[in-house]
Amino acid sequence: MAMSNGSDAGSRKFVVMRFKRIKTWGHVYHVRRHNTREMECRHLEEGAPPPRLIAGSADVAGNILKVLDRYQVKPKTGQVLALEFVISASREVFEGLDKAEYDRKLWQFIVCAAFAFGERFKISGQTVSMALHEDERTPHLHVVVVPLVHEPDNRRTDKRPVYRLSAKRIIGGRGDMAREQTRFASHFERLGLERGKHRSGARHVSNREHEARLETARQGALAEQSQLQIERERVSATEDRLRTERDALAADKKRIAQERLAIATERVRLKEEGERLEGERAATALQKTEAEELKRRAIRRTEVLRDLLEAGERLRDYVLALPAHRKMPQLEKAHEMSVQLEEASRVAAEDDAWLTTALAHRVGKLQFTSR
Numbered sequence: 001m002a003m004s005n006g007s008d009a010g011s012r013k014f015v016v017m018r019f020k021r022i023k024t025w026g027h028v029y030h031v032r033r034h035n036t037r038e039m040e041c042r043h044l045e046e047g048a049p050p051p052r053l054i055a056g057s058a059d060v061a062g063n064i065l066k067v068l069d070r071y072q073v074k075p076k077t078g079q080v081l082a083l084e085f086v087i088s089a090s091r092e093v094f095e096g097l098d099k100a101e102y103d104r105k106l107w108q109f110i111v112c113a114a115f116a117f118g119e120r121f122k123i124s125g126q127t128v129s130m131a132l133h134e135d136e137r138t139p140h141l142h143v144v145v146v147p148l149v150h151e152p153d154n155r156r157t158d159k160r161p162v163y164r165l166s167a168k169r170i171i172g173g174r175g176d177m178a179r180e181q182t183r184f185a186s187h188f189e190r191l192g193l194e195r196g197k198h199r200s201g202a203r204h205v206s207n208r209e210h211e212a213r214l215e216t217a218r219q220g221a222l223a224e225q226s227q228l229q230i231e232r233e234r235v236s237a238t239e240d241r242l243r244t245e246r247d248a249l250a251a252d253k254k255r256i257a258q259e260r261l262a263i264a265t266e267r268v269r270l271k272e273e274g275e276r277l278e279g280e281r282a283a284t285a286l287q288k289t290e291a292e293e294l295k296r297r298a299i300r301r302t303e304v305l306r307d308l309l310e311a312g313e314r315l316r317d318y319v320l321a322l323p324a325h326r327k328m329p330q331l332e333k334a335h336e337m338s339v340q341l342e343e344a345s346r347v348a349a350e351d352d353a354w355l356t357t358a359l360a361h362r363v364g365k366l367q368f369t370s371r
Contacts, residue, residue, distance in 0.1 A: 012090075012194065013192055013194070014193060015188040016087070017085060018085070018086050019084060019085045021083060023080055028082065031084055035058075036058045037051050048134055051131050052132040053129070054110055054114070054131065054141070055129065056130060063128035064128055072163065079165050080165065080167035082146050084142060084144050085142075085143040087140060088140035089109065089188075090193075093105065093109075094139055105191070113130075114130070116188075123148050126145055127143060127144070127145050128145070129143070131143075147166060147170040148163055182195050294355070301348070302348075302353075306345070312345075313342070
């Protein structure tokens with residue numbers, strides 16, 4: 001494809017012409033196979049129209065031989081047999097058009113190119129082939145020209161003009177080619193196209209180099225895609241791990257909340273139990289105090305009864321020791337009372353002893369329960 005400077009020139013649109021020299025019949029054969037798409041080209045767009053011959057025929061080699069025979073020219077070894085020109089335009093010229101407008105503009109482009117070559121190469125049959133390619137990104141023309149010149153032969157005495165091959169006289173030097181490109185671009189001004197920037201430094205990229213770059217880019221894209229897939233799998237694994245950890249944390253959080261609730265419930269229960277035990281402890285202390293008080297009273301009562309019993313014993317002994325004549329009925333009655341008092345004291349002592357034992361047993365049982 002031809003390269004243009006439209007990408008850095010805003011809305012300006014350019015026409016571009018480039019050429020290459022054909023020095024061997026093998027190269028001629030390659031040009032034919034490429035221009036007719038007999039050979040495989042990997043950079044073509046799917047579904048695009050096939051090549052169209054605007055002038056000449058597909059037999060490029062046969063056409064060149066016919067021209068050489070017609071003008072009696074015998075090529076020398078290593079001499080340029082033909083020149084192949086490629087004419088293209090900025091991509092924006094044909095982009096975004098409907099079919100009718102595209103066909104109209106494409107035909108105008110072809111007519112301008114035909115006029116340009118007809119004016120430049122005026123020897124009849126010199127232009128042996130013009131093929132239109134629409135199966136690449138930008139439509140373009142391949143034009144094969146036999147570099148014939150008709151000039152006086154200085155080797156002859158009469159200087160009679162003869163036909164001969166001379167790509168150098170056709171192309172000239174670098175300055176001549178620059179002027180030729182300017183002249184060529186003037187035929188496309190009515191289409192709004194202009195010559196590319198002079199000495200821009202832009203270099204044409206051959207199909208082979210372009211395909212190599214595309215293959216390098218494709219390999220790079222595949223490597224990047226593979227790396228992205230690895231990264232995607234790594235991210236997915238990380239997401240799964242984080243999801244598992246998040247679920248585990250949620251379960252731990254739920255478990256901790258349940259444990260906190262259980263601890264709070266246990267604290268309430270322990271507080272209530274403590275309050276209950278404190279109440280029982282206070283009640284036990286009060287009962288113990290009451291029991292001790294009852295015990296002291298019982299002991300005092302026992303001591304009083306014992307003293308009373310001893311006094312009665314002394315009284316009885318005293319009465320029994322009196323003479324008979326002094327034992328009055330009253331004394332007998334007192335003796336009976338003393339006996340009754342002794343019996344009552346004994347019963348009271350037994351009751352007090354039982355009460356003391358019962359109280360002591362009750363206090364001991366309460367102390368054991370509190371422990």
